[in-house]
Amino acid sequence: MTAMTAPMGKFGQSVKRVEDSRLITGNGRYVDDLVLPGQTYASFVRSAYAHARIGAIDVSAAEAMPGVVKILTGQDLVEGGLFTLPSGWNLTSIDGTPARVGVHHALAVDTVRFVGEPVALVIAETRGQARDAADSVFVEYEELPTVVDMAAALGPDAPRLHADIPSNRAFTWDIGNAAEADAAFARATRRVSLELRNNRLVPNAMEPRAINAEWRSFDSSMTIHLTHQNPIGMRVLFMMLLGLESENHLRVVSPDVGGGFGSKAAAYAEELVVAFAARAVGRPVKWTAERTESFLTDAHGRDHVTKAELAMDDHGRFLGLKVHTLANLGGYISTSNALVVSYMYATMLCGQYAIPAVHAVVEGVYTNTCPVDAYRGAGRPEAAYVIERLAHLAAREIGVDQAEIRRRNFVKTFPHQTPLVYCYDSGDYEGCLDEALRLADYAGFEQRRTEARARGKLRGIGLSAYVEACGIGPSKLLASLGGGGGMWESCEIRVQPAGSVEVLTGAHNHGQGHQTVYAQIISERFGIPMDRITVVQGDTDRIQAGTGTYGSRASVGLSAAVRSCDKIIDKGRHIVGYMLGIDPGEVDFADGIYTSAATNQTVAFTEMVHAAHAATQFPTDQLEPGLVATSFFDPPNFTYPAGVHVCEVEIDPETGVTEVVAFNAADDFGNVANPMIVEGQVHGGLTQGIAQALWENAVYDPDTAQLMTASYMDYGMPRADSLPEFGLAFWPSPTPVNPLGMKGCGEAGAIGSPPAVINAVCDALGIAHVDMPASPEKIWRLCQERQEVA
Amino acid sequence: MTDITLTVNGRDHVVETEDRTLLVHLLRDELRLTGAHVGCDTSQCGACTVHVDGKAVKSCTMLAVQADGADILTIEGLANGRELHPMQAAFHEHHGLQCGFCTPGMIMMAIDIARRHPQPDAATVRAELEGNLCRCTGYHNIVKAVVAGAQRMGEPA
Numbered sequence: 041m042t043a044m045t046a047p048m049g050k051f052g053q054s055v056k057r058v059e060d061s062r063l064i065t066g067n068g069r070y071v072d073d074l075v076l077p078g079q080t081y082a083s084f085v086r087s088a089y090a091h092a093r094i095g096a097i098d099v100s101a102a103e104a105m106p107g108v109v110k111i112l113t114g115q116d117l118v119e120g121g122l123f124t125l126p127s128g129w130n131l132t133s134i135d136g137t138p139a140r141v142g143v144h145h146a147l148a149v150d151t152v153r154f155v156g157e158p159v160a161l162v163i164a165e166t167r168g169q170a171r172d173a174a175d176s177v178f179v180e181y182e183e184l185p186t187v188v189d190m191a192a193a194l195g196p197d198a199p200r201l202h203a204d205i206p207s208n209r210a211f212t213w214d215i216g217n218a219a220e221a222d223a224a225f226a227r228a229t230r231r232v233s234l235e236l237r238n239n240r241l242v243p244n245a246m247e248p249r250a251i252n253a254e255w256r257s258f259d260s261s262m263t264i265h266l267t268h269q270n271p272i273g274m275r276v277l278f279m280m281l282l283g284l285e286s287e288n289h290l291r292v293v294s295p296d297v298g299g300g301f302g303s304k305a306a307a308y309a310e311e312l313v314v315a316f317a318a319r320a321v322g323r324p325v326k327w328t329a330e331r332t333e334s335f336l337t338d339a340h341g342r343d344h345v346t347k348a349e350l351a352m353d354d355h356g357r358f359l360g361l362k363v364h365t366l367a368n369l370g371g372y373i374s375t376s377n378a379l380v381v382s383y384m385y386a387t388m389l390c391g392q393y394a395i396p397a398v399h400a401v402v403e404g405v406y407t408n409t410c411p412v413d414a415y416r417g418a419g420r421p422e423a424a425y426v427i428e429r430l431a432h433l434a435a436r437e438i439g440v441d442q443a444e445i446r447r448r449n450f451v452k453t454f455p456h457q458t459p460l461v462y463c464y465d466s467g468d469y470e471g472c473l474d475e476a477l478r479l480a481d482y483a484g485f486e487q488r489r490t491e492a493r494a495r496g497k498l499r500g501i502g503l504s505a506y507v508e509a510c511g512i513g514p515s516k517l518l519a520s521l522g523g524g525g526g527m528w529e530s531c532e533i534r535v536q537p538a539g540s541v542e543v544l545t546g547a548h549n550h551g552q553g554h555q556t557v558y559a560q561i562i563s564e565r566f567g568i569p570m571d572r573i574t575v576v577q578g579d580t581d582r583i584q585a586g587t588g589t590y591g592s593r594a595s596v597g598l599s600a601a602v603r604s605c606d607k608i609i610d611k612g613r614h615i616v617g618y619m620l621g622i623d624p625g626e627v628d629f630a631d632g633i634y635t636s637a638a639t640n641q642t643v644a645f646t647e648m649v650h651a652a653h654a655a656t657q658f659p660t661d662q663l664e665p666g667l668v669a670t671s672f673f674d675p676p677n678f679t680y681p682a683g684v685h686v687c688e689v690e691i692d693p694e695t696g697v698t699e700v701v702a703f704n705a706a707d708d709f710g711n712v713a714n715p716m717i718v719e720g721q722v723h724g725g726l727t728q729g730i731a732q733a734l735w736e737n738a739v740y741d742p743d744t745a746q747l748m749t750a751s752y753m754d755y756g757m758p759r760a761d762s763l764p765e766f767g768l769a770f771w772p773s774p775t776p777v778n779p780l781g782m783k784g785c786g787e788a789g790a791i792g793s794p795p796a797v798i799n800a801v802c803d804a805l806g807i808a809h810v811d812m813p814a815s816p817e818k819i820w821r822l823c824q825e826r827q828e829v830a
Numbered sequence: 831m832t833d834i835t836l837t838v839n840g841r842d843h844v845v846e847t848e849d850r851t852l853l854v855h856l857l858r859d860e861l862r863l864t865g866a867h868v869g870c871d872t873s874q875c876g877a878c879t880v881h882v883d884g885k886a887v888k889s890c891t892m893l894a895v896q897a898d899g900a901d902i903l904t905i906e907g908l909a910n911g912r913e914l915h916p917m918q919a920a921f922h923e924h925h926g927l928q929c930g931f932c933t934p935g936m937i938m939m940a941i942d943i944a945r946r947h948p949q950p951d952a953a954t955v956r957a958e959l960e961g962n963l964c965r966c967t968g969y970h971n972i973v974k975a976v977v978a979g980a981q982r983m984g985e986p987a
Contacts, residue, residue: 060922065908066905066906167859246869298930299966331872723968723969724928751870
């Protein structure tokens with residue numbers, strides 16, 4: 041393809057993806073694909089008990105086995121000076137005390153606190169030899185009583201997980217104003233309340249976690265290839281935890297990453313141990329999780345038990361909201377969980393509604409389960425589920441339509457300061473609702489219900505109007521809430537002498553299509569074909585600054601790219617000014633051409649590029665040669681994508697099977713750079729949310745705390761045959777928060793859909809509530825009860 | 831250890847392999863064909879799907895020694911030089927992939943589906959893809975890609 045005919049990018053067009061060519065031909069490069077000279081392989085010895093004291097660890101038999109290079113235990117790590125895993129967010133309890141963070145050794149030292157916790161690491165010449173030897177490491181365990189249920193864990197006689205913490209309660213945090221909420225409830229004439237569980241999920245990125253770590257003793261430096269959403273962040277953290285001299289002594293590379301969904305944003309024990317091991321053996325060490333290990337140890341999602349109450353007047357106007365949530369931390373506080381359960385959850389509890397008085401309390405509870413952390417939506421799905429279930433009940437209580445109760449309470453003017461810290465930037469909630477209702481043929485529903493009844497099916501419809509906070513984030517605000525700040529994103533643009541462009545971003549693509557969208561936007565700005573643009577990511581030798589991809593923050597990175605484009609174009613104006621002998625202020629730029637209105641002369645972008653590098657047509661003491669620009673974009677606020685999801689289900693009362701027969705969504709993502717990619721993100725998010733509502737559930741045995749759903753045979757993954765075709769529409773209100781007006785779309789599907797599904801199920805059965813997942817067994821029992829009543 | 835002979839993507843190989851080695855590990859670790867991926871340990875996800883003697887097989891469900899004498903096609907052998915197989919082109923055209931990890935297995939399975947169901951409708955494709963897991967796409971565009979790719983496979987070249 042010649043440069044003349046190569047496609048030009050344009051914002052808003054469904055440009056096909058650049059990254060596909062390698063991925064559809066088997067040329068993707070994921071961490072496990074890499075084999076280094078002198079490669080060794082690691083296998084973990086894991087606790088089969090959920091709570092036990094570790095006695096003697098006998099490695100003698102394993103050490104004598106073929107191919108074994110080294111075996112490490114928790115004690116070796118302590119003696120080697122490896123730091124313990126930190127909580128990445130400082131949360132303060134109501135009483136002013138800091139959250140009580142249990143010590144998390146990368147390999148358990150005296151006590152194991154959940155099934156699958158790593159106890160020792162075997163390094164061997166082959167994967168099989170490592171696995172064989174790991175099976176021969178003998179660990180003495182003294183079993184301790186376990187606790188899975190959060191209420192039980194808070195009881196006076198509960199087994200305590202961390203000896204140095206007086207109870208299993210890590211923190212009791214609150215937000216909002218208790219007195220105002222009480223006053224609102226005293227004034228209210230109507231109220232609805234609900235107790236619900238937000239089920240625990242296993243993220244299940246299709247590529248399991250993997251690391252290949254290499255130590256170079258001659259300069260005391262390390263390179264790790266790591267499947268991760270935030271390689272640059274991990275460089276700083278691993279540098280500190282391993283005790284390396286500086287950032288320059290650690291290179292982190294995250295090549296093609298096979299899905300993240302939040303689960304690859306955390307810092308994990310296993311990866312830290314493997315990095316430590318590579319230094320200990322002086323050879324590259326590779327570990328790739330087996331799927332069972334992923335189930336047991338990838339940070340799980342959700343797992344809340346919540347009591348919520350909504351106060352209203354006689355017209356169903358929301359006056360006050362009270363929420364109390366127990367958030368399951370698991371055995372330890374994972375990297376971001378203290379943030380996820382507080383400022384990413386409770387801040388969003390008002391949803392799309394103008395609720396004047398709110399108070400929410402969150403208690404973080406240790407249990408003998410896998411640590412919990414960010415999973416697609418991370419706190420915001422839990423919030424949307426609470427408020428959207430309450431809105432559904434409110435409509436029932438007042439006796440108005442599901443859509444009408446929402447309409448009466450929508451935030452209507454923007455910016456809107458909520459009583460929960462955040463300030464919604466823009467939106468058109470009512471317009472979006474109307475669009476969703478139109479898409480779903482809401483008006484025709486009762487006819488479809490009647491028709492289904494004739495076939496023996498119970499048909500129901502459910503709405504969900506969600507709003508979320510994206511584009512993390514405003515550094516100063518986040519620091520004031522307990523974070524470390526530094527949540528900007530960077531982008532460097534290098535224009536090469538022959539006119540090709542290299543884009544270096546600290547954001548990380550693991551399925552989102554960044555290579556395409558960055559190229560698309562920069563192509564349009566510079567007026568050059570997309571194939572001249574290469575996007576570089578995920579290697580700290582190339583990119584020094586950035587914070588990765590999670591929380592739908594592509595708009596932050598793209599805004600940095602746009603600013604760098606502006607700097608390049610502006611420098612070009614000065615160069616062209618010298619070339620044409622005119623004032624740079626009189627030089628215009630559009631579609632890849634600099635023009636002078638005064639002299640009618642033109643200079644192509646590529647001619648300007650040559651001139652910038654040749655440095656012969658301008659005085660280099662006044663204008664530097666070369667064409668490189670770097671920008672750091674720190675957004676002034678979050679963005680607040682919002683939308684309305686409409687779900688229709690049909691329930692077979694004979695089997696209890698719920699089928700999603702229609703799902704329509706109208707979403708406000710602000711301006712949409714590439715509709716094809718955005719729709720793909722929504723499809724995936726909706727599927728994860730529908731699956732949470734109907735099938736997915738991580739179940740621990742209440743007595744032994746064994747994970748009962750630790751394989752694809754036991755865990756309800758969504759499959760192609762369990763889903764409908766989705767109907768989508770965009771209803772954009774561009775945000776003023778960034779130069780592109782983009783809000784973010786990655787998590788919306790998983791946030792809005794669970795309440796839409798459950799509201800539809802409740803509508804079909806005429807019930808107030810059923811906990812997720814609405815499994816056939818649960819629904820069948822409800823149908824039986826329903827028949828008895830009838 | 832056992833010596834086996836097999837043809838992979840048109841090339842003959844004689845390989846010495848451990849008796850317990852799975853076909854997928856032989857392909858990935860010995861032959862360095864890393865397009866087939868390992869996404870689970872219970873033969874459920876289908877990311878390792880290749881063609882063995884013309885049929886889609888999860889390459890984690892058989893031992894390498896069972897492939898002695900077999901003719902194997904992996905994702906790497908599908909395109910004719912730079913010319914994509916119609917199913918590969920359809921996945922690109924219909925945005926049937928995001929992170930790309932399940933994609934090689936999806937494409938190899940999709941070709942098998944198209945051979946057995948020359949003009950499949952969406953429902954057939956959904957039912958046939960039951961053994962391949964994807965976490966990114968919600969299957970929506972994969973189904974569209976397979977329907978379109980099967981259509982194109984049926985057209986004269």
